[in-house]
Amino acid sequence: MYTGDNRKRPVTVATLARMKQAGEKIACMTAYDYTFAAVTDRAGMDVILVGDSLGMTMQGRETTLPVTMEDLIYHARCVAAARPTALLMVDMPFMSHATVDDALRNGARMMKEGSAQIVKLEGGREQVEAVRRLSGAGVPVCAHLGLQPQSVHKLGGYRVQGRDAADAEAMIDDARALADAGADMILLECVPSAVGARITREVGVPVIGIGAGPDTDGQILVLQDVLGITPGQTPSFSRNFMAGAGSIQDALAAYVTAVREGAFPLAEHSF
Numbered sequence: 419m420y421t422g423d424n425r426k427r428p429v430t431v432a433t434l435a436r437m438k439q440a441g442e443k444i445a446c447m448t449a450y451d452y453t454f455a456a457v458t459d460r461a462g463m464d465v466i467l468v469g470d471s472l473g474m475t476m477q478g479r480e481t482t483l484p485v486t487m488e489d490l491i492y493h494a495r496c497v498a499a500a501r502p503t504a505l506l507m508v509d510m511p512f513m514s515h516a517t518v519d520d521a522l523r524n525g526a527r528m529m530k531e532g533s534a535q536i537v538k539l540e541g542g543r544e545q546v547e548a549v550r551r552l553s554g555a556g557v558p559v560c561a562h563l564g565l566q567p568q569s570v571h572k573l574g575g576y577r578v579q580g581r582d583a584a585d586a587e588a589m590i591d592d593a594r595a596l597a598d599a600g601a602d603m604i605l606l607e608c609v610p611s612a613v614g615a616r617i618t619r620e621v622g623v624p625v626i627g628i629g630a631g632p633d634t635d636g637q638i639l640v641l642q643d644v645l646g647i648t649p650g651q652t653p654s655f656s657r658n659f660m661a662g663a664g665s666i667q668d669a670l671a672a673y674v675t676a677v678r679e680g681a682f683p684l685a686e687h688s689f
């Protein structure tokens with residue numbers, strides 16, 4: 419069983435699988451540069467995500483759609499320079515995995531040029547073949563279900579997904595199919611707590627939630643939301659951990675502790 423005492427040991431997908439088995443909560447957060455990667459890692463984070471949310475947090479764009487492979491590789495290299503013991507997950511940007519060939523070519527670039535240790539891609543059953551081939555080629559994959567921000571224009575806005583029973587069943591089927599195809603992790607964004615709990619029970623791989631309720635195997639938040647410095651509105655599923663903290667380091671450590679102890683998220687952060 420993984421315990422916090424092993425912080426010097428690099429976190430791998432096998433570590434996360436053991437944590438799920440042991441019922442130990444997994445703490446994840448985004449970071450986009452060397453300094454914050456180092457501070458985040460020191461706080462005891464299990465996974466650092468170089469997310470395409472950098473389109474908003476780093477570039478001031480309105481959506482993640484303009485983010486390129488080059489942008490993600492650049493920021494992933496900055497994070498990798500901190501040599502984190504946390505697992506380094508990097509997003510596959512919009513349309514970079516539209517075909518299986520694209521997924522293989524760009525997945526390889528993320529690993530070789532971006533130092534990714536796992537790639538994350540948005541999509542349900544239509545991504546099953548890409549996940550199978552990436553996984554077969556030795557690329558760990560996290561499948562992102564629920565609210566998929568790259569599809570914001572198709573969805574007509576950033577809305578909670580899986581509220582109706584048929585949508586929830588379809589999402590649960592997608593999660594099973596992606597895990598069967600070799601996904602090492604599932605990320606659920608903005609889904610009702612009951613859907614988060616059911617998918618977590620029904621798939622064998624770790625399920626990480628953001629606005630997916632308290633019962634997922636772990637939680638992820640965006641760094642700027644955790645620090646309370648997001649310009650404009652902060653999502654309701656997030657919490658400002660700087661409030662009451664003496665330093666950024668303490669705020670990030672408080673987030674890790676809250677996730678580990680099940681003190682975050684509360685009902686007010688859930689749907």
Ligand code: KIV
Pocket residue numbers: 448467468469470471472509605607628638640
């Ligand atoms: O890009 C990102 O930061 C993400 C998180 C919201 C999970 O995908």
